[in-house]
Amino acid sequence: MIETKELWGRCLKEIEQNVTKANFSTWFKNTAIIKEDEGSIYIGVPNEFVKEWLQNKFHKLIVKTLVEQVPSIRSVEYSITKLSDKKEIQESRPLITEHKTELPLRDLYINKDDNLNPKYTFDNFIVGPFNQLPYAASQAIIERPASIYNPFFVYGNTGLGKTHLIQSVGNALKKNFPDKKVFYVTLEKFAIDYTDSLAMKNTNTSFKEKYRKYDVLIIDDIQFIDKMEKTQDELFHLFNVFYENNKQIIFSSDKHPNHIKGLEERLKSRFAQGMIVDVTEPDYESRVAILKGKAAQQITKVSQEVVMYLAGLIQGNIRELEGALNIIVCQTEIKGRQLTEEEVRLLVKNSIKPKKSVSIEEVTRKIAEHFHLDESSIYEKTRRKEIVEARQMIMYILREDFNISYPLIGQKLGGKDHTTVMHSCDKIKRELKDNMVLNQDVEKIRTMFK
Amino acid sequence: MKIECSIEKIREAISSADRITGKNLTLPILGAILFIAEGKTIKIRATNLSLGIEIEVPAKIEQEGTVAVKSDVISTVFGSIQNGTVSFQLEGDMLRITTKQNTISVKTLPYDDFPTIPVVSGDSFSIPGKKLIEGIRAVAYSAAVSDIKPEISSVYIYPDQNNLVFVATDSFRLAEKKIALKKVPEFGGILIPFKNVAEIMRIIGEYTDDVAICFSKNQLSILYESVYITSRLIDGIFPDYKQIIPKEFTTNVTVLKSDIVQALKLSHIFSDKFNHITLSVDPVKKYCAVYSKNVDVGENNTILDTAISGLPVEVSLNHRYMIDCFQSIHADSLTLSFTLPNKPVVLQGVSDQTFMYLIMPMNR
Numbered sequence: 001m002i003e004t005k006e007l008w009g010r011c012l013k014e015i016e017q018n019v020t021k022a023n024f025s026t027w028f029k030n031t032a033i034i035k036e037d038e039g040s041i042y043i044g045v046p047n048e049f050v051k052e053w054l055q056n057k058f059h060k061l062i063v064k065t066l067v068e069q070v071p072s073i074r075s076v077e078y079s080i081t082k083l084s085d086k087k088e089i090q091e092s093r094p095l096i097t098e099h100k101t102e103l104p105l106r107d108l109y110i111n112k113d114d115n116l117n118p119k120y121t122f123d124n125f126i127v128g129p130f131n132q133l134p135y136a137a138s139q140a141i142i143e144r145p146a147s148i149y150n151p152f153f154v155y156g157n158t159g160l161g162k163t164h165l166i167q168s169v170g171n172a173l174k175k176n177f178p179d180k181k182v183f184y185v186t187l188e189k190f191a192i193d194y195t196d197s198l199a200m201k202n203t204n205t206s207f208k209e210k211y212r213k214y215d216v217l218i219i220d221d222i223q224f225i226d227k228m229e230k231t232q233d234e235l236f237h238l239f240n241v242f243y244e245n246n247k248q249i250i251f252s253s254d255k256h257p258n259h260i261k262g263l264e265e266r267l268k269s270r271f272a273q274g275m276i277v278d279v280t281e282p283d284y285e286s287r288v289a290i291l292k293g294k295a296a297q298q299i300t301k302v303s304q305e306v307v308m309y310l311a312g313l314i315q316g317n318i319r320e321l322e323g324a325l326n327i328i329v330c331q332t333e334i335k336g337r338q339l340t341e342e343e344v345r346l347l348v349k350n351s352i353k354p355k356k357s358v359s360i361e362e363v364t365r366k367i368a369e370h371f372h373l374d375e376s377s378i379y380e381k382t383r384r385k386e387i388v389e390a391r392q393m394i395m396y397i398l399r400e401d402f403n404i405s406y407p408l409i410g411q412k413l414g415g416k417d418h419t420t421v422m423h424s425c426d427k428i429k430r431e432l433k434d435n436m437v438l439n440q441d442v443e444k445i446r447t448m449f450k
Numbered sequence: 451m452k453i454e455c456s457i458e459k460i461r462e463a464i465s466s467a468d469r470i471t472g473k474n475l476t477l478p479i480l481g482a483i484l485f486i487a488e489g490k491t492i493k494i495r496a497t498n499l500s501l502g503i504e505i506e507v508p509a510k511i512e513q514e515g516t517v518a519v520k521s522d523v524i525s526t527v528f529g530s531i532q533n534g535t536v537s538f539q540l541e542g543d544m545l546r547i548t549t550k551q552n553t554i555s556v557k558t559l560p561y562d563d564f565p566t567i568p569v570v571s572g573d574s575f576s577i578p579g580k581k582l583i584e585g586i587r588a589v590a591y592s593a594a595v596s597d598i599k600p601e602i603s604s605v606y607i608y609p610d611q612n613n614l615v616f617v618a619t620d621s622f623r624l625a626e627k628k629i630a631l632k633k634v635p636e637f638g639g640i641l642i643p644f645k646n647v648a649e650i651m652r653i654i655g656e657y658t659d660d661v662a663i664c665f666s667k668n669q670l671s672i673l674y675e676s677v678y679i680t681s682r683l684i685d686g687i688f689p690d691y692k693q694i695i696p697k698e699f700t701t702n703v704t705v706l707k708s709d710i711v712q713a714l715k716l717s718h719i720f721s722d723k724f725n726h727i728t729l730s731v732d733p734v735k736k737y738c739a740v741y742s743k744n745v746d747v748g749e750n751n752t753i754l755d756t757a758i759s760g761l762p763v764e765v766s767l768n769h770r771y772m773i774d775c776f777q778s779i780h781a782d783s784l785t786l787s788f789t790l791p792n793k794p795v796v797l798q799g800v801s802d803q804t805f806m807y808l809i810m811p812m813n814r
Contacts, residue, residue: 020563022476022477022478023477023563025476026476026477026480026499047499047500047668047669047682048568048570048666048668048669048680048682049497049499049500049502049565049567049568049682050499051568052565052566052567052568053565053566056566057566080667080668080685
């Protein structure tokens with residue numbers, strides 16, 4: 001069997017020398033040998049014009065060049081194919097070409113009436129210890145909306161599935177109670193609606209009407225409300241209307257309401273009267289389950305080993321997990337085979353945050369060293385200024401850079417209460433804003449752990 | 451080569467050929483027109499490798515021969531000389547063109563590299579030229595201009611019972627024209643690139659007699675009198691557009707064509723850069739209005755005199771898409787049919803069921 005691609009490449013080099021450059025690029029570009037069958041060569045050309053011309057004008061030259069390479073060739077035929085490079089891509093991704101035949105005129109994905117994205121459902125929501133509580137609460141809400149947990153406030157870091165959770169609640173409510181009007185909105189959209197209604201001058205009644213007609217309101221990314229005083233007012237009133245009329249309200253945020261700066265006390269207290277739950281980072285088993293779920297939606301199969309490897313490597317953000325999986329799926333499709341472990345490692349190298357595993361003890365020791373203190377003095381019950389400063393710095397670094405829980409930090413640093421740790425972290429954060437020396441210190445310490 | 455012929459006849463042939471010569475291609479010979487003097491005719495040939503044309507013009511041939519001349523030169527020459535007879539004579543590499551008033555010498559190009567024009571064999575049928583053009587013209591403006599998706603930057607032609615159906619869409623609007631024929635051929639549907647369609651329309655023009663159409667999987671030819679046109683076809687699948695045509699309508703509005711054209715012209719002045727207009731229909735108040743607003747210009751609301759049936763509805767549309775279709779509606783009044791605000795609007799002439807036009811609403 002002759003390697004046809006290589007053969008044609010050699011022939012083209014030969015032909016290029018025998019014809020003018022203009023002729024070569026007009027007639028021989030986008031040609032390829034598509035088949036070789038018992039001494040007959042089939043050359044694929046882009047259209048009828050090229051076919052005619054190759055047959056009439058260059059046939060002898062082509063045959064001569066081919067025979068020089070492979071003496072056993074007896075005949076050369078031409079046939080029209082789609083551009084060869086495009087064809088390769090289409091072959092390797094059959095599902096995409098199927099989509100091509102689909103209607104281009106349809107553009108619905110997000111339901112305009114309720115803003116919910118139908119792809120978010122509980123069917124593809126993976127429950128693990130990290131999100132068990134919010135999941136259980138949301139199930140209770142779906143059963144009996146506005147009766148137990150109202151408002152329902154979910155918070156957690158970015159990429160942990162908050163939006164998925166609250167949209168799923170919306171979709172499930174829609175299914176269970178078809179007559180209830182559910183509406184999903186991001187805070188940004190909510191604020192824009194509000195400012196628009198002010199600009200419309202009709203004293204924002206249409207805005208009030210618009211939102212008050214819903215039975216379930218879901219507001220995403222509420223933390224951005226911090227600087228919008230008027231929007232807070234409006235939200236406050238809207239909240240009261242909903243609460244009094246026994247309508248369910250759901251919020252998501254990346255912070256606990258108490259940590260949203262600039263949030264008015266009356267809103268904070270109202271958020272607190274319902275259910276506030278946090279979504280933490282998924283543990284290893286959950287990560288494996290999530291990856292398996294995502295991989296099952298892909299056409300290309302991803303091996304068990306790769307899933308385990310990724311789950312072990314990428315911690316925290318689910319979006320990053322998905323991103324890494326996508327890279328691997330894409331590469332597998334392009335290469336047309338399973339990737340080796342080495343290739344996988346290289347591919348995901350850039351998509352993960354470099355995180356050295358450093359123990360709490362080591363962090364403590366290094367920072368103590370930085371402040372020229374004895375490590376043991378950190379653990380002592382003393383309020384000497386230099387030691388307190390170092391201790392606060394340790395707490396801050398452990399919390400910010402290593403994501404260790406407040407209670408654990410407190411426990412490790414000589415049995416401190418978790419509120420003490422929170423206070424320390426806040427204090428450093430506050431000081432960082434205008435203390436240049438402290439800023440430099442933090443930078444220096446951070447470089448030690450990279 | 452030495453020949454003599456009538457300027458009127460050859461002028462038309464040259465200007466048709468000039469339009470489809472290949473410009474800015476890597477092969478300079480494609481920018482030339484080839485003249486072949488043979489037997490009793492002179493053949494004029496041009497191609498851009500997507501579309502090819504060959505026109506025969508009767509001539510008195512004293513000496514047979516072939517010559518290629520730069521198309522822009524020769525077409526300008528024939529645009530500027532008076533009617534009468536002309537004689538061509540090849541002298542070395544110069545072509546001498548002589549008329550009663552002029553003596554012109556034009557440099558020729560080596561014609562060895564001039565491509566042949568494919569001869570198509572395959573299914574064939576014939577159709578009056580006028581009907582073919584009518585069908586194409588009714589829909590061609592709806593085709594997508596960019597060729598990212600070749601299957602929709604083309605006009606789709608397929609047989610359906612007693613009709614030949616012409617369809618084009620750019621995914622924002624769709625036009626469908628049915629042309630009734632006495633004898634409808636059977637074939638699977640062909641996609642002609644929309645750029646070629648425009649040239650075919652120009653070339654065939656007002657020709658009323660039958661033209662013979664012949665096509666294979668990748669190529670199409672049109673033959674009539676002394677003209678032979680051949681075009682590349684697109685190998686693809688046209689979207690199954692029937693799916694998106696609403697089966698039932700909730701609101702029907704009938705309006706005089708001249709009224710709505712007037713209203714759209716007015717709203718054009720005030721529409722924003724997305725050509726956005728709003729059509730609101732209220733059957734209770736018997737009210738149908740076109741509204742547009744541009745913050746930099748102003749706003750306008752035009753109430754139309756209409757007959758309304760069904761439910762109230764309000765739809766946002768691109769008025770450009772709407773204006774386009776009136777050239778193809780040959781009736782005094784037309785019907786606008788609505789379903790939901792986010793579903794397509796269908797336009798049809800009241801007495802003319804052969805043409806259907808569909809516009810997707812704009813997102814608000």
